[in-house]
Amino acid sequence: MDRVRDLASKKAAVIFTKSSCCMCYSIKTLFYELGASPAIHELDHDSSGRDMEWALRGLGCDPSVPAVFIGGRFVGSAKDVISLHVDGSLKQMLIDAKAIWF
Numbered sequence: 001m002d003r004v005r006d007l008a009s010k011k012a013a014v015i016f017t018k019s020s021c022c023m024c025y026s027i028k029t030l031f032y033e034l035g036a037s038p039a040i041h042e043l044d045h046d047s048s049g050r051d052m053e054w055a056l057r058g059l060g061c062d063p064s065v066p067a068v069f070i071g072g073r074f075v076g077s078a079k080d081v082i083s084l085h086v087d088g089s090l091k092q093m094l095i096d097a098k099a100i101w102f
Contacts, residue, residue: 003048004055008069012099013038016056016067019045023078024066030081034091035100071097 008014013031015038017024031038043049043065053064061067061077068075070093075081084090094100 004052004059007039007041008074009072011039012036012071012097013094014041014069015039016041016043016052016065018043018065021065027066027068027078027081030085031094034094036094038099070094070099 004016007016013036015024015028015031017028017040019042028038028040041052043053046052056064056067059067059074061074063077066078066081068077068081075084075093081090084093091100095102
């Protein structure tokens with residue numbers, strides 16, 4: 001859990017993913033299209049990936065990826081991020097966290 005929180009707080013936008021996850025790809029693409037450059041941590045390429053996956057589940061992220069943090073705060077998984085984008089608040093969250101500038 002500490003490693004997840006530490007990594008999540010190092011950059012304005014952080015996404016925990018797996019390389020084979022299509023929803024992870026979609027969320028990363030959405031962030032890039034909004035102008036953000038999130039830190040990406042692929043759990044299947046990290047030696048501590050399994051432990052981090054369990055920590056993410058402990059935060060309520062089920063499935064465990066994608067898990068999105070903005071401004072060091074856990075935002076949720078793909079459905080949460082898409083909901084925020086549809087209602088227009090995702091972009092403002094990224095601006096407030098200084099992940100994008102306008």
